[in-house]
Amino acid sequence: MGQRALNEADKERKYEKILTSTLLLFKRERRLHTAAEICKEAKIAKGTLYLYFRTKEEIYMELLVRNFQRWHEGVRNYLLDQPPDPVAFLNFMCRSLADFTDFVDLTALNNVILEENLPADYVLTARQRRRQETIRTCQLIARSFPGWTEDFCELSLRRFYTYGIAFWKECFPSSQVMVALSGGKADMEVQRDIFFAEILVMNQLIWGLKAAGVA
Numbered sequence: 001m002g003q004r005a006l007n008e009a010d011k012e013r014k015y016e017k018i019l020t021s022t023l024l025l026f027k028r029e030r031r032l033h034t035a036a037e038i039c040k041e042a043k044i045a046k047g048t049l050y051l052y053f054r055t056k057e058e059i060y061m062e063l064l065v066r067n068f069q070r071w072h073e074g075v076r077n078y079l080l081d082q083p084p085d086p087v088a089f090l091n092f093m094c095r096s097l098a099d100f101t102d103f104v105d106l107t108a109l110n111n112v113i114l115e116e117n118l119p120a121d122y123v124l125t126a127r128q129r130r131r132q133e134t135i136r137t138c139q140l141i142a143r144s145f146p147g148w149t150e151d152f153c154e155l156s157l158r159r160f161y162t163y164g165i166a167f168w169k170e171c172f173p174s175s176q177v178m179v180a181l182s183g184g185k186a187d188m189e190v191q192r193d194i195f196f197a198e199i200l201v202m203n204q205l206i207w208g209l210k211a212a213g214v215a
Contacts, residue, residue: 030105079144167202
């Protein structure tokens with residue numbers, strides 16, 4: 001019993017080490033790394049990697065789901081800790097993406113790379129896990145703001161992902177893009193302020209707090 005428990009704990013540590021090492025690589029270079037690069041970072045053999053993940057895309061999908069869950073946990077914690085003010089809540093949601101740039105970048109990769117190169121069963125499971133998080137968050141939002149139904153919240157959140165992540169992706173370009181920008185970091189800070197204002201306006205429209213065409 002003790003040896004079996006030890007083996008399970010060792011497996012869990014190796015599983016987490018693969019994920020942690022991959023995320024460190026992704027933070028340094030916002031791209032999908034090869035299995036060889038991940039193994040080198042994690043200091044494991046390639047055969048060990050494939051005991052836990054069938055492909056490198058599965059690793060990145062797991063990182064996406066986990067970051068998705070963490071962002072939702074942050075949103076729910078905000079709702080539980082703060083007075084029910086819809087404007088302040090939307091402001092928080094928009095700004096919170098700046099603290100979850102891994103989630104933003106992994107989501108941007110999802111449809112064009114990850115899901116296209118993953119088995120259907122893995123894609124379905126990952127989508128179900130993300131949907132469960134969305135449902136939990138929508139239930140709490142609906143309880144916090146009377147008049148916003150769970151269905152309305154789910155639709156609005158999907159729109160928020162689409163617009164918010166696209167805008168924030170522009171706010172936090174890759175290091176290669178930053179090098180190419182003539183104005184450098186100072187200009188990007190100005191652009192982030194502009195983009196944030198746009199995200200907030202779009203989010204207020206999505207959630208019905210601002211009429212189209214109204215400043």
